[in-house]
Amino acid sequence: MSLQAMIKLYLDEDVHEEIAKALKLRGYNAKTTKEAGNKGLSDIEQLRYAATENRVIVSCNIADFNRLHSDCIKKGIKHSGIILTKQLPIGTIIKALLKLLSNIKTEKTENNIIWLSDWIT
Numbered sequence: 001m002s003l004q005a006m007i008k009l010y011l012d013e014d015v016h017e018e019i020a021k022a023l024k025l026r027g028y029n030a031k032t033t034k035e036a037g038n039k040g041l042s043d044i045e046q047l048r049y050a051a052t053e054n055r056v057i058v059s060c061n062i063a064d065f066n067r068l069h070s071d072c073i074k075k076g077i078k079h080s081g082i083i084l085t086k087q088l089p090i091g092t093i094i095k096a097l098l099k100l101l102s103n104i105k106t107e108k109t110e111n112n113i114i115w116l117s118d119w120i121t
Contacts, residue, residue, distance in 0.1 A: 006106045009083075009097075010055035012046055013039060019058075022094045028101055031055065043068055047079055056081035056109045058097070058116075069113050081109030085116035096120045 008029040011020050015032075023030040031053070033039050038049055043064045050057040059065050062084045069082055083100070085093060096119040104114070 007101055007104070007109065008053065008055045009101075010036070010046075010050040010053065010057045012043075012057055012059035012061060014060045014087075015058050015093075016090050018090050019093055019097070022090075023097060023101075026098065028098075047072075047082070051079045054080050056083055056114075058083045058085070060085055060087050062086065066113065073111070078111055080106075081112055081114065083109075083114045083116055088120075092120060 009023065009031070011017070011030060011032045013033045017032050017034065020030040020032045033041070033046065036049065038046060041049070043061065047057055047065070047068055057065070057080070059082065065082050065084055069079075071077075072079055083097070085096070093116065096116045099121070100114065100116065100119040
C-alpha cells in the first residue's frame with residue numbers, strides 16, 4: 001500500500017480549497033469542510049469528524065487546535081492527527097504538504113501535532 005493511500009487529509013475552513021484540489025490532482029485523499037458539509041462546525045466538532053473518517057486535520061487555527069490537542073491528551077481522547085500551519089502562500093503549503101505526505105506514515109500522525117513549518121524548505 002502506498003503512503004498516498006494511507007494518509008487522508010481533512011482541510012479546515014481556514015485552509016484554502018485550492019490546496020485540496022492540488023493534492024487530489026497528485027493522487028492524495030483530501031477533503032474540505034465544504035465537501036463534508038461541515039462549514040460552521042466548532043473546532044472540536046471538526047476534529048471529531050476528522051477522527052471518525054481517519055483523517056488528519058489541516059488547520060491554520062494554531063492556538064485553538066493546539067489547545068484542543070492538549071485537552072484531548074489530558075482526557076485520553078484519540079484523534080487522527082493535526083497538521084498546523086500559519087497562513088502562507090498556497091504554493092508553499094502545497095509543497096510542504098506533498099513533502100510531508102511522501103515521508104510520513106499514519107502511525108506518526110495519530111494523536112500528534114505536526115508543524116508544517118518543519119517541512120518547508
